Amino acid sequence: MADIAKRLSTNIDGNFFVDATCINCDTCRQLAPKSFVENGEYSSIYRQPETEAENFQAYQALLACPVGSIGALVPDKAVMRAAIESFPMLIEDNVFYNGFNSEKSFGANSYFIRHPDGNWLVDAPRYMKKLVDAFGRMGGIAYIFLTHEDDIGDAPRYAKHFHAKRVIHRADADAQPDAEWIIDGLDTVEASPDFRIIPVPGHTDGSMALLYRNRYLFTGDHMAWDREINGLRLATVYVWKESALRRSAEKLLEFPFEWILPGHGDRMHLPADRMREELQLLLARREARASISAT
Ligand code: SF4
Ligand SMILES: [Fe+2]
Structure with missing residues (x-):
């Protein structure tokens, strides 16, 4: 209050x-x-x-x-x-923003994806009856995708209630050592035809993005839309390794996506070719910045 x-x-x-x-x-x-x-x-x-x-x-x-x-x-x-009642708030299709951000994840956004083969929670909101009931009505939660170690929130409580599998990268798994699905290395994991798990180290060693239907990219704190520059930006504070952050952004050029849905920062929807241009612009800005600081 x-x-x-x-x-x-x-x-x-x-x-x-x-x-x-x-x-x-x-x-x-x-x-x-x-x-x-x-x-x-x-x-x-x-x-x-x-x-x-x-x-x-x-x-x-x-x-x-x-x-x-x-x-x-x-x-x-x-x-x-x-x-x-407006939460979880429909973004588009079967993708929702949950609201009720958790202090345990420094107020990061979390999302819910309704899918016939099992629903996904992306990071976790506060644990509260209103959301438990809403998720339950939509078929429960099969997977909880943890973008990185900072945004666990109340994931363990949701996992316990819904018997969901928590997915986290091994490099960040100290934050959730009993997670049911640990991702290793840098290779993209085809979790199912609609879901790809893309390791994007940089903000943390074990940061990951989730690509849903080649349209929605959940980025955690790796990348977000920046309203000040009206463009994409990478993590600005708490960067584990700058060079990895950049490589991870380059890697995302391989994948088509229209939506960027971050933990911190603005969401944005653009046509896939425009989003790709924005990613190229971001990389060009980083390159220019790197060459200035090298001189
Ligand atoms: S910035 Fe975050 S903590 Fe501060 S008033 Fe807004 S929602 Fe609350
Ligand atoms: Fe973070």
């Missing part, structure tokens, strides 16, 4: 506010960009919601905030209930 006594002075006056417990995870800025902005080391409200849609998004942000830093002075219970 947000605390009005800790309200940040950077908030514009009005119903919504952010308090000083904010961990600057970016979730609210992704869900309600018309209301939330980064301000120093925190988020704050720069514009109170003016439309029904903006108000709804602000409530979604309030619910998804991993540390309860967002408050509403006069909560609208009906809108709040509708916002709770």
Whole structure:
């Protein structure tokens, strides 16, 4: 619960506010960009919601905030209930964003894929009845794909409840040593005709991406859309090995994809050829940067 006594002075006056417990995870800025902005080391409200849609998004942000830093002075219970019901939120096809980001994964986004051969959870949200029931109604969870060691969240509890197999790379497996499926090495694993597991070391030694139907690429913290540059970016902080990060980005040129669905950072949908161009641009920017720092 947000605390009005800790309200940040950077908030514009009005119903919504952010308090000083904010961990600057970016979730609210992704869900309600018309209301939330980064301000120093925190988020704050720069514009109170003016439309029904903006108000709804602000409530979604309030619910998804991993540390309860967002408050509403006069909560609208009906809108709040509708916002709770909006999670898991359909992105497209059978792909959902779960909401209810977990503090244990520093507020990383998690996703759910509904599939006739068994559903996949990509990283894990907070463990809560609302989501357990929703996943159960959609057929449970067969696999929990862990992009890397930072974003485990409540995966063990979901795995136990649904008897799901947790998938993690051996290099990051210390974070989940009893995972049911350990991936080794750098080779792509064809988990099924629709799912490919692509090791992408760089942010961590054992980072992995999941490619679903050659259309949806779940990237963990390896790569995301950057709203500042309006382009792709690689992990910027906590990089295990810079050279591996770049090689892993190059490797993704082999695969067609239209959606990028990261743990931290913005989602983006572009036609596959445009996404490939963006990846090439990203690599060119990295090359230019590397040659400047070498001189
Ligand atoms: S979602 Fe919560 S913790 Fe994350 S940036 Fe927004 S207010 Fe801060
Ligand atoms: Fe991470």
